[in-house]
Amino acid sequence: MFKKVDTNMNFVEREGEVEEFWRQNHIFEASIKEHEGDPSYVFYDGPPTANGKPHIGHVETRAFKDMIPRFHAMKGAMVPRKAGWDTHGLPVELEVEKQIGINGKEQIEKYGIAPFIGLCKENVWKYKGMWEDFSYKVGFWADMEHPYVTYHDDYIESEWWALKEIFKKKLLYEGFKVVPYCPRCGTPLSSHEVAQGYKELTERSAIVRFKAKDQDFYFLAWTTTPWTLPSNTGLCVNPDLDYAKVKAADGYTYVMACSLLDKVLGPLAKDGTPAYEVLETCKGTDLVGMDYEPLYDCAKEAAEKQHKRAHFVIADSYVTAEDGTGIVHIAPAFGEDDARVGRENNFPLIKFVDEKGRMTEETPFAGMRCKPTEKEIAAGAISADPEVLKDLSARKLLFDAPKFTHSYPHCWRCDTPLIYYARESWFIKMSAVKDDLVRNNNTVNWYPATIGTGRFGAWIENVQDWGLSRNRYWGTPLNIWTCPCCGKQEAIGSIQELRERSTNYDEVLARLKAEGKGGYSSDYVGYEHIELHKPYVDQITLRCPDCGGEMHRVPEVIDCWFDSGAMPYAQHHY
Numbered sequence: 294m295f296k297k298v299d300t301n302m303n304f305v306e307r308e309g310e311v312e313e314f315w316r317q318n319h320i321f322e323a324s325i326k327e328h329e330g331d332p333s334y335v336f337y338d339g340p341p342t343a344n345g346k347p348h349i350g351h352v353e354t355r356a357f358k359d360m361i362p363r364f365h366a367m368k369g370a371m372v373p374r375k376a377g378w379d380t381h382g383l384p385v386e387l388e389v390e391k392q393i394g395i396n397g398k399e400q401i402e403k404y405g406i407a408p409f410i411g412l413c414k415e416n417v418w419k420y421k422g423m424w425e426d427f428s429y430k431v432g433f434w435a436d437m438e439h440p441y442v443t444y445h446d447d448y449i450e451s452e453w454w455a456l457k458e459i460f461k462k463k464l465l466y467e468g469f470k471v472v473p474y475c476p477r478c479g480t481p482l483s484s485h486e487v488a489q490g491y492k493e494l495t496e497r498s499a500i501v502r503f504k505a506k507d508q509d510f511y512f513l514a515w516t517t518t519p520w521t522l523p524s525n526t527g528l529c530v531n532p533d534l535d536y537a538k539v540k541a542a543d544g545y546t547y548v549m550a551c552s553l554l555d556k557v558l559g560p561l562a563k564d565g566t567p568a569y570e571v572l573e574t575c576k577g578t579d580l581v582g583m584d585y586e587p588l589y590d591c592a593k594e595a596a597e598k599q600h601k602r603a604h605f606v607i608a609d610s611y612v613t614a615e616d617g618t619g620i621v622h623i624a625p626a627f628g629e630d631d632a633r634v635g636r637e638n639n640f641p642l643i644k645f646v647d648e649k650g651r652m653t654e655e656t657p658f659a660g661m662r663c664k665p666t667e668k669e670i671a672a673g674a675i676s677a678d679p680e681v682l683k684d685l686s687a688r689k690l691l692f693d694a695p696k697f698t699h700s701y702p703h704c705w706r707c708d709t710p711l712i713y714y715a716r717e718s719w720f721i722k723m724s725a726v727k728d729d730l731v732r733n734n735n736t737v738n739w740y741p742a743t744i745g746t747g748r749f750g751a752w753i754e755n756v757q758d759w760g761l762s763r764n765r766y767w768g769t770p771l772n773i774w775t776c777p778c779c780g781k782q783e784a785i786g787s788i789q790e791l792r793e794r795s796t797n798y799d800e801v802l803a804r805l806k807a808e809g810k811g812g813y814s815s816d817y818v819g820y821e822h823i824e825l826h827k828p829y830v831d832q833i834t835l836r837c838p839d840c841g842g843e844m845h846r847v848p849e850v851i852d853c854w855f856d857s858g859a860m861p862y863a864q865h866h867y
């Protein structure tokens with residue numbers, strides 16, 4: 294048994310011998326077995342991605358991840374160590390796009406989502422062997438024979454369970470983020486990119502008459518983006534400014550900021566007749582809550598469909614009396630301030646512009662472009678702005694359309710004027726659990742302690758709601774089904790529940806089997822089921838319990854950080 298200590302100083306060779314000994318005699322497995330029944334020490338191995346090669350930084354983390362569990366095992370604890378692989382996400386998609394020579398979402402859809410995700414599934418294992426060799430080589434002990442894999446259906450099902458719990462607590466919600474967006478490229482731009490493309494533009498703005506509901510006066514509001522008017526949801530005043538109701542020389546009664554009366558209404562003065570006569574004055578706050586008639590029926594219908602009150606006056610200090618009328622038209626889908634005050638006042642999200650910058654079917658301006666370039670107009674695009682102005686003018690709702698010049702951001706790639714555009718997204722309401730996060734963080738024994746109080750602590754103190762959804766393909770599908778008729782949303786928490794709630798599960802499964810191109814299996818969960826990935830899971834429909842409509846899954850997948858964060862429970866199935 295005793296082997297004389299070798300004087301051979303070749304450490305690489307010696308390490309190789311030890312590694313081989315461990316492997317052949319299943320020393321790691323034995324070390325686990327030895328501690329069966331002992332108190333456990335829990336170790337969570339955050340999963341690496343195997344579509345990238347291990348690098349020198351991983352040696353350090355793997356050394357730590359081995360040393361501490363090993364120490365506790367030597368002290369007599371049971372330390373299970375399940376290896377895992379992080380497999381979803383955009384980097385995988387980009388690798389596959391490169392591999393097959395395509396670029397962008399449109400080309401992926403043309404190629405076919407099913408074959409595309411098939412390639413993603415292969416791609417994630419590209420460097421698996423290298424990772425395993427590397428892990429053995431640095432003496433990292435973990436159960437690599439039975440790893441958890443974030444794209445397996447049992448893992449995804451566990452995440453669905455968790456997401457449903459979050460949904461039930463009303464902490465998973467659909468919201469939106471307004472971003473600078475190029476309608477031609479179809480992508481949002483970072484603030485750095487936006488800064489590269491400012492240019493002077495001369496355009497027509499609009500001063501619009503919004504008729505007060507059941508009363509004989511109009512709010513005068515100014516906007517620089519007439520194409521956003523069909524999506525109007527509210528009017529915003531400054532709470533502390535003085536406003537006046539005036540009888541104007543054009544016969545109308547208006548409400549607007551006192552300090553801008555002369556500038557806006559002044560030109561109405563004629564032959565000794567004054568431009569206006571002040572009837573009464575008040576503060577902005579006094580106007581809050583007053584209803585007005587929406588400019589377009591489509592906006593009224595959209596608000597009703599979302600069961601939200603819209604088209605009334607709100608107040609916020611960002612409104613100034615520097616230009617315009619002191620009353621700002623609010624379209625939460627098309628401006629950051631608009632989005633913020635919209636959220637604070639629980640306005641509906643009305644967005645009558647599609648991803649290509651075209652006015653949508655609901656409006657009288659279907660297909661027209663907001664902010665087309667000269668080149669696009671020459672090629673036949675119709676600009677929405679002049680058409681909206683014409684329409685309002687014909688309905689006597691346009692007070693004036695003064696020209697103005699401003700510096701406007703353009704896409705640095707293609708020179709198209711950018712628009713501020715709301716992109717729908719699902720969020721986890723982290724802000725609602727901030728106190729718990731802070732309390733938990735304070736119990737963590739950080740080394741060095743400054744991480745807990747510094748970078749990590751500060752991040753938790755300022756925690757934002759988590760933008761969870763991604764408009765991509767290779768990821769855990771978000772398990773929310775919605776009803777197009779009544780807006781009902783439902784979270785599905787398991788494969789079993791999906792099968793029970795679905796109206797066409799067996800039909801879809803039978804079709805996938807007949808096609809013989811995958812999309813179903815008995816893997817991981819032990820019975821035949823439809824794979825929990827796009828495009829398969831998207832074909833499953835439910836019946837709306839409220840109105841009987843046909844519910845479809847939302848198209849999004851989720852942030853792959855939710856995958857890796859689900860590891861504590863998902864590695865063992867929920």
Ligand SMILES: [Zn+2]
Pocket residue numbers: 475476477478479704705706707708709
């Ligand atoms: Zn562009």
Ligand SMILES: [Zn+2]
Pocket residue numbers: 776777778779780781837838839840841842
């Ligand atoms: Zn319904």
